[in-house]
Amino acid sequence: MNNTNIPAHVAIILDGNGRWAKKRGQPRSFGHYMGGRNLFTVASAAKKLGIQKMSVYAFSTENWKRPQEEVDYLMTKPVELFHKNKHRIQEIDYKITFAGRRDRFSEALLEVIDIIEKETANHQGFELTICIDYGAYDELITAINQTPYPVTKESLESHLMVKEPVDLLIRTSGEQRLSNFLLWQVSYAEFYFTKVHWPAFGERALKKALKNYQKRHRRFGGLK
Secondary structure: OOOOOOOOEEEEEOOOHHHHHHHOOOOHHHHHHHHHHHHHHHHHHHHHHOOOEEEEEEEEOOHHHOOHHHHHHHHHHHHHHHHHOHHHHHHOOOEEEEEOOOOOOOHHHHHHHHHHHHHHOOOOOOEEEEEEEEOHHHHHHHHHHHOOOOOOHHHHHOOOOOOOOOOEEEEOOOOOOOOOOOOOOOOOOEEEEOOOOHHHOOHHHHHHHHHHHOOOOOOOOOOO
16 A cells, blocks of 8 residues: 555445344444444554544434434444443544534434544544434535625535535445535545445454555646
8 A cells, every 4th residue: 555645535324234234143232333333443553554534424314214222322332332431532542523413313322423523633644523313415505504695616616515625535335426415525535435334344344445545646627
């Protein structure tokens, strides 16, 4: 792998938690739990490899339509795990931010988000952005309504939840669609699709994606 050609911003659609669990005879909740644990493993690997920012799609504005039991698990389990492992936040050596709506979360979840963002705010070198209750349609409509007329590319981008353009978009579990994720930011991103389910997507799989990225010729509409 060419260590001088590392994408600055990698976005990942975390797909396949339920399918990964089903293949192992486990409930979907177990897949979400293992997928959550894997998130921090991959973030550490990304930081080590020289990626500057990683944005992950954890829960979309459309995911509220899933079975209530699954939604309840996804909204409450992170709070439970955070309080069990609160002391370990000191071990995180990178910045963690959250993107998405916050008006549909419980006070308990909002408190966890606030603590994590404050505790890691001064960390530099790598940023993990967790997109939860995020949808690109919602992001763009909100940004447009907040941007003074006449709207320019620069003024609109200043109101986006995720401001940096994406260099490489990865989607796990074999699906090949964007699912309303970072539509503005991926305008000139390279896409990489893998059949590996998210809980099984580790450092080796990330390196494979980066090697594939390094074979691409990015021209941004011009000629090389």
